[in-house]
Amino acid sequence: MVEIIAPRTGTAFRLAKGQRLTVIDPEGEQVSDMVAFAQSDPREAISSGRSLDYASKLFLTTGDPIYSNCSNVMLRIVEDDVGRHDFLLTPCSKDTFRIIYGDEDPHRGCFGNLAEALAPFGIQADQIPVAFNIFMNVQIDGETGAFTVEAPKSRAGDKIVVEAQMDLIVGLTACSALQSNNYAFKPIHYSIDGEASSG
Incomplete structure (x- = not known):
């Protein structure tokens, strides 16, 4: 069953070990921020630093693991239909829109949406890590390190599939930042498939 995340909103759910999460960009050029926490201890969360360090590359794709802050997969x-996602930039927030866009009445962004969605699972806002920003296209200058956020390379119907290696709590958004989504806000679709693994 396909679930819909409306533009500029988020959700959270349990994902059991062995289940697969498919995240779909139904219209194209829409980012989805994903975070994950261990059900057994939500202090264990996905780690950009460890995942990129162990992979020795900035862009993760098919076959690559996403590690936790405890170095567990x-x-x-x-x-992965697209092959370009970001794991460097923090979820957009009120401060993002205030500082970067100069908004006087800023949207709460993915950070606020994740905080609300994860609260029923006992996860506090200050526990939210750098997200795995699905479909986000960050271009990096190899000499200076300067980066730009470009239009996502995802087209309508493109997807990424991840398999849980432990029992997880997952937060997922339809990103709220104009620049990340080529200046339009669209939904994200997702589905959960497969049976939970024991042990």
């Missing part, structure tokens, strides 16, 4: 990418 939380998720593995098993299918």
Whole structure:
């Protein structure tokens, strides 16, 4: 069953070990921020630093694991139509829109949406890590390190599939930042498939 995340909103849910999460960009050029926490201890969360360090690359794709801050594999990418996602930038927030866009009455962004969605699972806002920003296209200058956020390379119907390597709590958004989504806000679709693994 396909679930819909409306533009500029988020959700959270449990994902059991062995289950697969498919995240779909139904219209194209829409980012989805994903965070994950261990059900057994939500202090264990996905880690950009460890995942990129162990992979020795900035862009994760099919076959790559996503590690936790405890160096355990939380998720593995098993299918990827796009091959370009970001794991450097923090979820957009009120401060993002105030500082970067100069908004006087800023939207709460993915950070606020994740905080609300994760609260029923006992996860506090200050526990939210750098997200795995699905479909986000960050271009980096190899000499200076300067970066720009470009339009996502995802087209309508493109997807990424990740498999849980432990029992997880997952937060997922339809990103709220104009620049990340080529200046339009669209929904994100997702589905959960497969049986939970024991042990």
